[in-house]
Amino acid sequence: MSFYSQSIAACFENVKSGFNGLSSEDAALRARKFKSERIEKQKQSGLLKKFLMQFADLMIMILLASALVSFIIGAINHTSSEIIDGAVILAIVLMNAVFGILQENKAEKSLLALEKMSQPESVILRDGKQIKIKTEIIVPGDVIVLEAGTILPADCRLIESSSLYVDESSLTGESHAVEKDANCICKESTPLSERKNMVYNGTNVVKGRGLALVVSVGKASELGKIAGALSNTKKELTPLQKGIKDLGKIITYLILGMAVVTFIIEIIAKHNPMEAFLTAVAISVAAIPESMPAVITIIMSLGVSRLAKQRAIVKHMHSVETLGCCDVICSDKTGTITQNKMEIKAIYCDNKLSYSRSNIGKDFPLLLSAMVLCNDCSVSKNGYMGDPTEIALVNFAKKYGYDKTICEQKSKRLFDVPFDSERKLMSTINMYEGQKTAFVKGAVDMLLARCTKLLISGIELELTPARKNEILAVNAMMASKALRVLGFAVKSVGSENGYDENQLTFVGLVGMMDPPRPEVKNAVKKCRKAGMRPIMITGDHAETAFAVAKEIGIVSKRSEIMTGVEIDALSDEQLKERLRSVNVFARVSPDNKTRIVDGLKSLGHVVAMTGDGVNDAASMKKASIGIGMGITGTDVAKEVADIIITDDNFATIVVAVEEGRKVYKNIQKTVKFLFSANMGEILALFFATLIFPQYTFLLPIQILFVNLITDSLPAIALGVEPAECDLMEERPREKGKGMFSDGNGWMTIVMGFVQTALTISSFCIGLYIYGEASAMSMAFYTLNIVQFFYLISIRTEQSIFKSNPFANKFCNIAVLFAGGLLALIAATPLHKVLRLATLTGFEWLWILLVSIVMLVASEICKYFLRRNQKGKAKK
Template sequence: LTIMVIVICVVIFGVDIIRHGVGNVLTDPTALLDTFMVAVSLAVAAIPEGLVAVVTIVLSLGVTKMAKRQAIIRKLSAVETLGCTQTICSDKTGTLTQNKMTVVKHELAAPKEKFLAGMALCSDAQWDDDLGEAVGEPTECALVNDAGKAGLTGLTAEHPRVGEAPFDSGRKMMSVVVETLDGEYEQYTKGAPDVVIGLCTHIYEGDKVVPLTEERRAELVAANKAMADEALRVLALASRTYTEVPSDCSPAALEHDLVFCGLSGMIDPVRPEVADAIREAHDAGIRTVMITGDHIDTAVAIAKQLGIVTDRSHAITGADLDRMSDEELDAHIEDYGVYARVQPEHKTRIVEAWKSRDQIVAMTGDGVNDAPSIKRADIGVGMGITGTDVTKNVADMVLADDNFATIIGACEEGRRIYDNIRKVIQFLLSANLAEVFSVFIATLIGFTIFQPVQLLWVNLVTDCFPALALGMEDAEGDIMKRKPRNAKDGVFAGHMGLDCVVQGLIITVLVLASFFVGVYFDMGYIHIADMIAGNADEEGVMMAFITLNMVEIFHCFNMRSRRASLFTMKKENKWLWASAALALVLTVIVTVQPTLAEMFFGPVTLELKGVLAALGLAFLIIPLMEIYKAIMRAVEKE
């Protein structure tokens, strides 16, 4: 815009000097000043002075609206990116599911009381007598609550912990050593069944401990898969007995030659709104990908419920990723919708692979180790409830409710904001182009149609209020039926540049027509020579000014949709009506109030027929735009 303004001003300044004669202009300071003022008028006409303020306010209002929908935007640039998101890589627990674990199934080898106590003791959650339930991480709370239902609530006091190997995502398990009532020490190891079973050499059969045969091991693996296929999160428990406190409580020293105790299957119900959100995302051309540390069978079962995948062939594990080169992963990334048993470092590879397909990627996370992948994604999404401060600080957006559906709502809001900003830009630029064309044509013919103060009034008063109201327009009905826009497309993509020019030309014709009608009303004839001499053109200027203002007020209603007919809009924009009324009142004041009218137009008054003619010409923008929209719909449909 700046380059265009400079070029136009220089060209018009030069043309005006040549038209008046170089010698005459250089020797006549008044003529030189008039020529300079024409160039200033053109600069004022070309620059949409309110654009920066309007766009900033629209973005701010949009971000506020997103916050009310639980999506907190930390970077304004994220709003634009949300509108073109193509792939969402989402954690399962707490985002797609409710993160409310409940144990619903057991596969017992050891006595039930020993199994329940071992699961509760090998947890960092604690039973709260006042609440009557466990407090802590949801998965471990489920295990402690499971023991609590059986009356096992005072376990930590009865069996103090004397050693531990804390949970590690690489080992996928944790171990504790506790003191028993008979003075011995019992180790409990809890973790992923496939890992824990592999560390066991014996198994309980009631109160007895017997060797774990390969046949029995296969039965345990099958039982784990059956529970996982029911969308249960499965954890295994194993134990080991000591006569004294182990001198070395490292994982390597503790986690071997274990006795298998049993499996615990817990359900984390999917969020009821997520399936609909995923369907909406699919309709909008947004692919949802699940990333989880759970067993692949559990992950696939939940992904099927949500409509993310249809069968297990679309799932892959972290171990499989380790065996793939970056080139192989890039080539086959679109084959997978579920990534199970992944480590945090895998997430960065997944993001990079999707981005290699020119996808705009959103990535969710809550842990410190998720920060690199969140930072690498186009849209990093942190969890407001379970997320760490590190994760939130690198995220572009934070979900106050940790809910996947909020991401889809944010994508819709991002599309709405971007659409509205484009409408605002088109509305303001079409008006400014009309001003440029009007001043340019009038200058070439040899008369003055607008003064800088009149153009500033239109740009800062008449245009700004309706532009702000356009920025608050509700989303159009098909906004989540469209495919994501190409992030490489500029703001003028989709024939918007053509729209601005055509609409600017239409407004120019209406404004110039109003000017000449005003001249005719005043003089009874139109004579260019008289107009060039500056005779009797004040009424024409006033009519042109009224028409330009009223065209903008009518045109803002056209811009509620770039393509849909104004008469098909089902929702009303009360802000647009209010802003149009305000702009109308202010325009009437500046043309009727004697002091303001003389400052703007000089000693001239407009008869009723002039006012009605100006209004009639301005109203023509609505039927003319309906015709143009119909033509463009037909062209773009082809």
């Protein structure tokens, strides 16, 4: 029903209510009737569902399958080693699930803390009396009392209004407060942003007073309709999730291939088919890097914790890594790039234009008085409340000793003529210095049309056409710098009744703007250097957007800006072409934002989209990663966001990107380390079995020690490796590139074969010089110690001679712990538990030498990788 096209009386009739609101009995009946219409917050999953969701991953499923196979083989062979293997794998999977649940719960608690910041109650008329009730139980027919600071809990038809201005930016994207008029009746075709007699759920009153009749609540409200539409938009997998999914497929194929080859070899060797099958399965299970999912989860969890300290709440852990490969950041202007508060930047007074606010002139005190007296903002606990423009005026005047409260006590307001959209002026008549004086402010052209004089150095002069043109030229100059300009005038009012808003004396101009945050300019530079493209998307005017974007370095010329009207005129293909060069979008609608995101993604970009309003929610969900604002963000925007920035600061987003890159690099190093280690281990086992079928190469308990201690602990320590010094100078990785692209896969394979060769060489030396027991022990110690040297190298992409060996104390602790444990095993009777022999000095020297070979081989591989990447960068 279009309440905006109906009279107030008709609206009362339709909702069966009146000026005094509902009776308590009627309200109670309606509360039950409209309970189903409430917008239910997305229910948090129960503990069991969260637990089960942790297993919806191919790698985890492979691990569960391998654990099951281990249990079955152990049961068939009546051996405990396979059962221990299965138990360990199962324990790792469960640990991974626990980490995931803990992180989700932590994010939920942070979000609940943010929700407590929202207004929970509204003042309404019930039985003709004003009462305060919870917003969630408001029903159609209730009459809400509006004043500055009121947040609308429902869609309402205004029934009374007095100088009422509402901030609808959360719904429409319009940055300036909108004037409302209860007596206006709109046409049926009037768009939402122009319905002057309506106020909407989620918007807030910045100035004035009024009464509003509730006509739609919950799902039936405009906010509720948008929230409902969002449920149909599915979120795609993050790049890391896709990578791990592909990795799981590769591991599956490798395991199947290895099982088939092993089975064939065992059959050829004339073994029993069942024994051949069990041997093939056992080797395949050993090839699985069982600690990898848990290690990746731990690394991401550590990244999430670090981001929380940087004022970014991560709802989904994989979102951290997505930020790391993001190459486009689409950001709102107001509050994210700017400070979300108006500041006075220029003063024109006493025939002087000043940007430094010094040497302004004799008439400055009168201008300051006009700023605070012709002003409707009110004092609150946290400062001033009201229109941002008026707050800027009183804050500025206060710096010069003109406190609004004190000034109003000295110069009592007698009456006022509120601002309206036709006059574009506001007047107050005050008893100023013992005389009735009118203070007037408003649009410069409208004000000058009513002025006949101007004040210069305390002397009233005639406002000639030449002087008027001079003032208009100053106004144009200020406007060209994206300043919002207000004119001020005064008039002595006689004792006779009435006030005529003419024959005014011009006092001066004030230019103001919402300035960029001080840290944003450097953040934009950092983005550029890191190969990321910052894009500003705003509902503000093009000139304002251009001025802010130019100041912080997003654009340098006007051709890099597009408006929503221009976007509407283009097809999707035409828009895609423009998206290659345009970096600022002004006066955009929610549909424009969604088209921009879709266009950028179709060009192959990984897009981060910020938002705080309901109108941003659809584009945030469409983006590769949605970033919500913690302070100004609506519940709907926070609901769809993957990450919430608690300080609403663009610079925090850039910090999060850097953390995301670091997380990905560390995961990549960890995967390479674990894959090389597992490959070296399983290939050594495979070839040794093939070459020396009559000898035992390694025992299951020894393999278990390598997997749990030597592989896992250093891998976890890699997760806290500090970022490379040039991390934010690299270009974001291309979409679709996996962890093994750019030569990393070849390095992993090469290092796996190197480890295999070194381990088998140790086995051969031990076998032909000292016998089987020493051979097995040398292979075991080599398999462990080469990992330590490989860890030293893989920590950094640069040469180890250019890195700080003490940068990651956790890696050093992990090596010392694992190395110390090996030394303890070798020097005490503990070696008997692992069935190891006591080695000679020559054997230890050999193990040390081959371990150094591992380090040298890794450094050579890294050198060729760096050369390959530099060659690609030049192209």
